[in-house]
Amino acid sequence: MCLGVPGKVLEVNGNVATVDFFGLKRPIFLDVVDEPVAPGDYILNHVGFAIRRIPASEAEETLALYRQLLAETDDDPMASDVRGEIAATRKTGNDGGSD
């Protein structure tokens, strides 16, 4: 539950960004993140909200670890938490949208 998952911002539309999580495009809320977010940035997603913009230069190492976690089976708790974080963005596309 404390594990944020990094993703790459593809598009920003009001307070919702479309974010690429390891090939999955997901909408994610920008209500809470404290810096302007633009396409190409990386963000840390926690339960469907970006909580932090991560400098791109520092994202790669983190991304590699999560790629490894995602390759694990479903009964791995850490892997299932990572999947849960990505699923937290599942249906948020039609919600909000203006800021």
Add this chain to the structure above:
Amino acid sequence: MTADPIDREVSELKFREPEKGRALADALARTVRRAVEKTGRSPIAVMHVCGSHEQAIAKFGLRAAFPRELDVIMGPGCPVCVTDLPEVDEAVALATDGVIVATYGDMVRVPGTAMSLADARSEGARVEVVYSASHAVELARSTDKQVVFFASGFETTAVATAAVLLKGTPPNFSVLSAHKYIPPVMEIVAEMPGTRVEGFLAAGHAATITGWGIFESFVERHGIPVVVAGFEPLDILAGLLKLVELIRDSTARVENMYPRCVTREGNRRAQEQLWKVFRPTGGRWRGIAHVPNGNLRLRGEWSSVDARQRFRIDAARMWKHSPAALVERCLCVDIMAGIRSPTDCALFARECSPDSPVGACMVSTEGTCRIWSQYGGGYPDLGGSR
């Protein structure tokens, strides 16, 4: 402790950069040795307060790389596990009264006094698993029935609950807050009589919200160091190395070893939203104690969306039932306080398993027992260090 076994074991870690991991583990072994020599205490005991730290330590086999004279204890870092029985009872009471209860997956099987939400569901109550507070709001928009979001988690997750309330929610939506706030519980642990904890590894993502500056007054009051660390194997080793250096030098200070996410001030925008919606209040954490300011409750201005104000919640009816016999033998309480390990519990991996959990520590993916059971039986074996 010689370097050879550490070398061997660290080389088996799933690092992308095994050389870095080995170098950090070697440095940690040397520094722990020096700390033991200088302080005259062994083992050096440090505590982390985050389920995700424990997951990473267990999953990547880090305990095998820790020197024997370093005891890394998991404290009350699993928000699901520290949710108190009466809080679960409130959610169960609401569910059995016909309200739709939406909650994070781990909360469903957490035992209350007599029942879990899963038990209520098997008796016909409607309990929905959501991954995000915003999903709970969508659920409310799709029905005329009352939807209560049973909200758990530390400040990172509470921020999301605050954000959905600030955006506006449908009239049939309300929040039953079991959110918890980490900094106050560190005070409790530091003041526990007989505590051996000489330093804290603080959770990187909670600190992303609060900032590392929040730990400065704690360090001043208790004279023990705090190091903020991330969740990757190298982050954890680097965080522990810094923490043991501070202990070795008898330096009480806050160090931020997770600067790519954590600043001194933290995420101000998130803090504003958090404190606009929530107020800290005292309450029991399961297994720990009454924690002053450790619970996050909705502020008075939000009473119209506070399930505790909207409904007359009769949780007391649960208290007539006595807990199952096995529960009385469960060591969750001591495990969460960092006094004992899962392997000290007679139920662990026998009557209590991930498929059939007795205590909250076995339910949550962030619970110590669940994590230890997942990553291999009694492993990690802390040997003579405990």
